[in-house]
Amino acid sequence: MTPIPVTILGGYLGAGKTTLINKVLAQESDQRLAVFVNDFGEINIDAALIESRDDNVVALTNGCVCCSIGDDLGKAVFELLQSDTPTDHVVIEASGAADPTRVAGYALGDTRLGAPHVITLADAETIRTRAKDKFVGKLVQRQIKAAHLVALSKIDLVAPSEIEPVQRWISALAPYASVINASDLSSLLVQQVRSNASADDLEAPPEFTTFTFRSAKSLIRDRFEEAVRSLPPKVWRAKGFVSFDDGQRVVFQKVGNRWSLSDPTTETGDGTVLVFISTSPVTESAGILEKLQACVEK
Amino acid sequence: MSEITVFTARSIITMDPSLPRGTAIAVRDGKVLEVGTLDSLQPWLSQHPHTIDDRFIDHILMPGFIDPHLHPTMAAILLNMQFITAVEWRLPWATVKPTTTKEGFLERLVELDGEMADPEEPLFTWGYHQLWHGHVRRQDLDALPIERPVVCWHRSFHEIVVNGAMLKWMGINEQDTHAQTNIEEGHFFENGLRVAINHLNPHILAPERYAAGLEKLKQVVHFGGHTTIGDMAAGLFNLESELQAASMLLDTEDTPFRTQMIPAGNVLGATYDTNEAALEFIKTLPEKNTHRLEFRDHVKLFTDGAFFSELMQLSDPGYIDGHDGEWLMLPEQFEAAVRVYWNAGYKIHVHCTGDLGLEMALDVLDKMQFARPRFDHRYTIEHFGFCTTEQVRRIKVLGAQVSANIYYLYELSDIYRNKSIGNERASQIGRLGSVVRHGIPLAFHSDFTMAPALPLNSAHIAVNRVNAAGDVMGPEEKLSVDDAMRAITIEAAYMLGMENEVGSLRAGKKADFTVLEKDPYNVSPSEIRDIPIWGTVFEGRPFPIER
Numbered sequence: 001m002t003p004i005p006v007t008i009l010g011g012y013l014g015a016g017k018t019t020l021i022n023k024v025l026a027q028e029s030d031q032r033l034a035v036f037v038n039d040f041g042e043i044n045i046d047a048a049l050i051e052s053r054d055d056n057v058v059a060l061t062n063g064c065v066c067c068s069i070g071d072d073l074g075k076a077v078f079e080l081l082q083s084d085t086p087t088d089h090v091v092i093e094a095s096g097a098a099d100p101t102r103v104a105g106y107a108l109g110d111t112r113l114g115a116p117h118v119i120t121l122a123d124a125e126t127i128r129t130r131a132k133d134k135f136v137g138k139l140v141q142r143q144i145k146a147a148h149l150v151a152l153s154k155i156d157l158v159a160p161s162e163i164e165p166v167q168r169w170i171s172a173l174a175p176y177a178s179v180i181n182a183s184d185l186s187s188l189l190v191q192q193v194r195s196n197a198s199a200d201d202l203e204a205p206p207e208f209t210t211f212t213f214r215s216a217k218s219l220i221r222d223r224f225e226e227a228v229r230s231l232p233p234k235v236w237r238a239k240g241f242v243s244f245d246d247g248q249r250v251v252f253q254k255v256g257n258r259w260s261l262s263d264p265t266t267e268t269g270d271g272t273v274l275v276f277i278s279t280s281p282v283t284e285s286a287g288i289l290e291k292l293q294a295c296v297e298k
Numbered sequence: 299m300s301e302i303t304v305f306t307a308r309s310i311i312t313m314d315p316s317l318p319r320g321t322a323i324a325v326r327d328g329k330v331l332e333v334g335t336l337d338s339l340q341p342w343l344s345q346h347p348h349t350i351d352d353r354f355i356d357h358i359l360m361p362g363f364i365d366p367h368l369h370p371t372m373a374a375i376l377l378n379m380q381f382i383t384a385v386e387w388r389l390p391w392a393t394v395k396p397t398t399t400k401e402g403f404l405e406r407l408v409e410l411d412g413e414m415a416d417p418e419e420p421l422f423t424w425g426y427h428q429l430w431h432g433h434v435r436r437q438d439l440d441a442l443p444i445e446r447p448v449v450c451w452h453r454s455f456h457e458i459v460v461n462g463a464m465l466k467w468m469g470i471n472e473q474d475t476h477a478q479t480n481i482e483e484g485h486f487f488e489n490g491l492r493v494a495i496n497h498l499n500p501h502i503l504a505p506e507r508y509a510a511g512l513e514k515l516k517q518v519v520h521f522g523g524h525t526t527i528g529d530m531a532a533g534l535f536n537l538e539s540e541l542q543a544a545s546m547l548l549d550t551e552d553t554p555f556r557t558q559m560i561p562a563g564n565v566l567g568a569t570y571d572t573n574e575a576a577l578e579f580i581k582t583l584p585e586k587n588t589h590r591l592e593f594r595d596h597v598k599l600f601t602d603g604a605f606f607s608e609l610m611q612l613s614d615p616g617y618i619d620g621h622d623g624e625w626l627m628l629p630e631q632f633e634a635a636v637r638v639y640w641n642a643g644y645k646i647h648v649h650c651t652g653d654l655g656l657e658m659a660l661d662v663l664d665k666m667q668f669a670r671p672r673f674d675h676r677y678t679i680e681h682f683g684f685c686t687t688e689q690v691r692r693i694k695v696l697g698a699q700v701s702a703n704i705y706y707l708y709e710l711s712d713i714y715r716n717k718s719i720g721n722e723r724a725s726q727i728g729r730l731g732s733v734v735r736h737g738i739p740l741a742f743h744s745d746f747t748m749a750p751a752l753p754l755n756s757a758h759i760a761v762n763r764v765n766a767a768g769d770v771m772g773p774e775e776k777l778s779v780d781d782a783m784r785a786i787t788i789e790a791a792y793m794l795g796m797e798n799e800v801g802s803l804r805a806g807k808k809a810d811f812t813v814l815e816k817d818p819y820n821v822s823p824s825e826i827r828d829i830p831i832w833g834t835v836f837e838g839r840p841f842p843i844e845r
Contacts, residue, residue, distance in 0.1 A: 013630055041571035074492035097625045135611075135629050135658050138622050 003114035006090045007189060010100030010143050011121035012130055016153035016182060017093050018042045020121065023186040024091070025049075025064055032063040034080055034087045038095045040068040059085075069093070073103065081112050091189060092116075097139065101146040119189070120147035121182060124166050125157045131173075145174050151182035178277065211285040213292045215272040218245040223295040228252075228259055231288065240274035241265070245297045302326045302348035303838060304339060309817055310359045313787045313802040323359065324348070325809040328837030332805050353840070357832055358817045360783070361802050362525025362555075362810030363753040364790035366701055367647075367680055367743035370529055370548070370557070371540050374511030375502055376424060376747045377518065379451060382406050383425030385709060385766050387750060390514075390521035390843070397425075400432035404442060411444045420447040420467060420501070427453040429713065434459055436484025449498070454606060457487035458494055468497035512547045521843055522744075522751045523831045525555045525810035528794050530647060530680065530743070531598045532559035533566055541586065549590045554834055554841035556590045558794050559583075560647060563597040563635055564627055573638040581642075594795055596645045598680075599635055600626035602655030605683040605706050606748060608718055610652030612684070617718055623652055633662045640666045645676040645795055647701070651683035660689065663696045673697065678793055681706075681745065682733075684723055690732040699739040701793045702785075704728045705749030708759045712767035724771065730760055731775035740781070741790035753786035754818070758827035760785065779819055779826070811835040 009017055021035055022044050037043055043058070043066055051059045056068045056076070065085055069076050073092065080087065090113065094103040104116040120143050123130075130140045144150055150170050155163055167179045221244045231238075231254070238254035242261070251262040252274060276288070303325045310320040312333055324331040324339050331342055336350075381387050382403055387394040397403050403426065411421055421444070426434060439448055439461035447464035460468075461484060470481065470493070479490035486494040501507070519527055532540055541559075548557055561583060566576035583593035603609025603624035611623035626649070627635070639646050648659045656679060663677050675697060682702040693700065707727045715724035733740045742756040743749075749756065760777040764770055777785070791801025800808050813832040821829060833842035 013628055039568065039571075075496065078492070078496045096631075097628050099624075133629075135654065136625065139625065142622065 003112060004087055004090055005114045006092065006104075006116040008092050008094055008100045008104050008116050008118045009121065009189075010094040010098065010103070010118060010146060011096070011153075012123070012127075012136065012140050012143060013096035014126070015096075015121035015123045017096075017121055020153075020182070020185055020189070021066075021091070021093060024189055025060060025062075025066055027062075027186060029062055029064070031088045032086050033065075034085065034090050035064065035066045036069050036073065036076055036080075036090070036092045037066060038069050038093055040066075077113075094143075099139070099142045099146060101142075104146075117149075118147045119149045119151060119185070120144055120177075121151050121153050121185075122166075122170065124152045124155045124163060127152075127166065128169060141173060144170060144177070147174060147177045150174060150177050150179045151185050152179065153182040155181050180275075180277065211276050211289065213240075213272065213274040213276070213289055215243075215293075215296050216270075218243045218247075218297045219272055219292075219295045220245050220297055224292075225261075227291045227295055228254065230291065232284070235276050235288065238274060238276045240272070242272045242274065243270055300327050302331065302342065302346050304336070304343065304348055304350045305354055305359065305811075305835070306336065306350060306352045307354040307357055307359045310803060311361075311783070311817070311819070312804060313361050313784060314804045317804070320803075323803060323809070323811075325838040328809055328839075330803055330805055330807050330809050333803050354813055354832075358814040359803070359811045359835075360814060360818075361787045361812070362800065362808075362834055362836065363523045363786050363812045364526040364528075364741075364794070364796075364801060365519070365522070365524050365743050365746070365751055365753065365786075366528040366741055366790045366793040367530035367703075368519075368527055368746040368751060369531060369534070370512060370515050370527075370544065371535055373515045373518070373746050374508055374543075376511075377514040378502070378507055378511045379422040379424040380410050381425050382410075382423045382431075382450075383453070384427050384430035387425075388521075388752060388755075390517040394425075398430045400434060400438075403431040403434060404438060407439070407448060407450075408442055408444060411442075411446060411448075414446070417446060420449065420464065422449045422451065422502075424451040425453050426450040426459065436461055436465075436482070439484065456607065457485065457491060460484040460486070460494070468494060470494075470497065508543065509547060512543055516548065516553060518746070518751050520554050520834060520841060521831075522753055523812035523814075523834055524751070524753070525808075525812070525834050525836050526791070526794070526796065526800050527555055527557050528743075529557055529559045530745075531562040531565075531649075532593075533562045533569075537561065537566070541591075544591055545588065549588050553590055554836040554839075556592070558596070558796065559591065559593050560596045560598050561593065563599050563639060563646075564631075567635055573635045577638055577642055577644075594645075595643065596647060596795065597639050598647045598649065599632060599639075600649040601632060601658045602626060602650055602652050605651040605681060605703070606710070610683055611654035611658075612652045612719065613654045613657065613686075618720060619718075623654070625655075629658055629662075632658060633665065636662050636666060640672070640675070641670060643672075645678070647678045647680050647793075649680045651681045653685050653689060656682075656685050656689055660692050660696060660698070663698060667696060676793070676795060680743075682728065684719070684727055685729055687729065687732055690729060690736055690738070693733070694736040694738050699741075699793065700730075700733050701741045701743050701790075702728055702730060702733075703745050703749055704730065704742055704756050704760045705744065707763060707771055708765050709749075711765045711771045712769065726772050726775065728760070729772075729775050730777050730781075734777060734781045739789050739792050740785050741793045742782075742785045743790075752827070754829055754831070755827045757782035757786055757818070758823075761823045761826060779823065782826075783818060809835060809838040813840075 011017055025045055049060050051061050058066045067076055067080055094100045100118045131137050170179050219242055240252055241249055242252045243249045248264040253260050304322055306322045310323055320333040322336045322339055323333045324342055332339055381394040382397050383394055384396055384398055386396050397406055447467040448461045449464055450459045479486045561580050567573045570576040570579055602611035609624040650656045650659045677698040679698055679700045682700050683706050711724045711727050715721045744751040760782045761779055763772055763776050788801035791797040800810055812834050815830040818826055
């Protein structure tokens, strides 16, 4: 039996974990998520989406379930697994006081679960102050160090020039983690199941690599589509703008094996900017960037 | 109105400094009419019918001992297990002798197996610790002439070792693999323990077994000489079922003590979504009060992790191995909860074990005092594992008080000196001398099963400061016998807000006595813990300890 992928969602109070979970639960998805949360009361689900509920579990019409951790995560997870609820992906909200590594330990205890993957949300506005707090500074730093992926939240509250220093600060603290902005983490979270589920990833949690492709010149559409089709499966998330030689500028989205090009946008700005998230080693990104470079109009 | 009973005694230690000693005490309807001598009681006795009960003429009477902080629910689970421990545990039904070697541990398992009638019943033991008992694993257990399933629960609760029969009993396959478990060795630890617990819980928590455990707890409480206890986190598991079990088993005519239940504010805050809603619920709890079980205006909150698990939060320089402690409530959560209960006039008990945990408790108290000053607020530091000298003064200035588990010093100071926090801080675990020098109210508790529920044992440790290895730790922080006796009587009553009813012997108080064979003020300090207890008197009714 293929183990169920597990994502631990960590971060301090106010980092946006609940907001993200609310968003994930509300969206249409072909993935049946089981989301374990600390505070049931804060979960805000449209009544129309609720199929059934009891004290500890809410089942949604989109196939997801939301489960209360109560005071015993191990027990809550165990009960879900025993109940044979169809589940493609387990998401566990770590409490604001938790070291996600310790929480991940709970998922290690059961053979039905895969290796946990840790995403830590960090409030871009307050994270650096919190990391110096006399009571929780060490905890906040540990939460970041535990992450495979650090997602910066609340970036709209921070001047754009402030974001990069925060990213640099996080990278110094957690050199092996990827840092992304959390605005689109909900689809990222859903999608993770695909990359995680491949057998060769199950032993060790994947390390994430992000890389960016930029080009001031237009790209040739056929070549670009060909390049996208040849992307290795480990590149499971990509997003950005592409300027084509026909003068159109479109949004490119890749989630798992699916990808799409939007209708022409009226977005100001020019050139191509694409961000890729991959579970393959950073050394493989060079080859991908080369292929993309080959799409550029001479 | 009933007839007056006069108990005479070799000496009555009242713990009331205005009249510290007497030899006779008049009791009516469960309350003290007057304490003094047969002569001084004459104004009552000459005008009312009375009987003289001189069964305690060779005994010492003290106010009934009070443990303001233990956990009956957790204790009920543990007391169903057999103790095999590295230090001595005195329980009503047996004194568990220390077992300090691997051979001794394994031999004891065989003995216990032989004492069990039902061959199907699993053997649960508690107290295994590798520092004393060596590396005990499944192979060692399977080599013993024991057929039944066996579980050896670690002293810390964080790991177990089981035999092959137990693996089979739990339905765990040999080929299963889990992190933090080693099936081959029958070893489940930390999070891997969860796998085993999920299989064991239906057995451990079965209602009849739980009830039997609570009956044992009753004996333990009586055996220590208590007549009042505090359940210092009611609702930790499930308030409704805890209350139901308590009213069935702790509210009976044969129960020689009363229990104040202090609700766990953090748990109820989560259950009711907000602290405000939890407060409204807690306000209704006294409606359920009975003669022996009651709620008052107290609430329990938490800062840092457990002292026994090395999860207390320490300020620099922290732990020798560099690990960090844990927060049970984060500063924002803690402050928000404290504010709600503080503004409602509640008496707040804060579990804090390390100096950084204490700092958070004091910082928040400071904020409350600034915003809305209160006198007589009884903000109580519970456990008081490690603190700094400067924090003691701050406790005084902010008007807080201390309920200490001084047993930490006895069992942990040697191992913590060597492995955890170093000699200076380990020798200053339980900085009680400083607390008393600052005039801060100080009581002892057991947090049973974190410490034996034996108030004289706690007093003994505080007076002598000798640890399990036999070393004197921090002699400057020793207490006088009187301060230690106050800490298990009147000051403990003060922690529970019950000082007008219990904790000392004077006109109007409950006629609760602990009956001792020797006078703690007149024995060598090294003998305090060995003073035999005859039993107790609860509201005028004698309850001997059965031997």
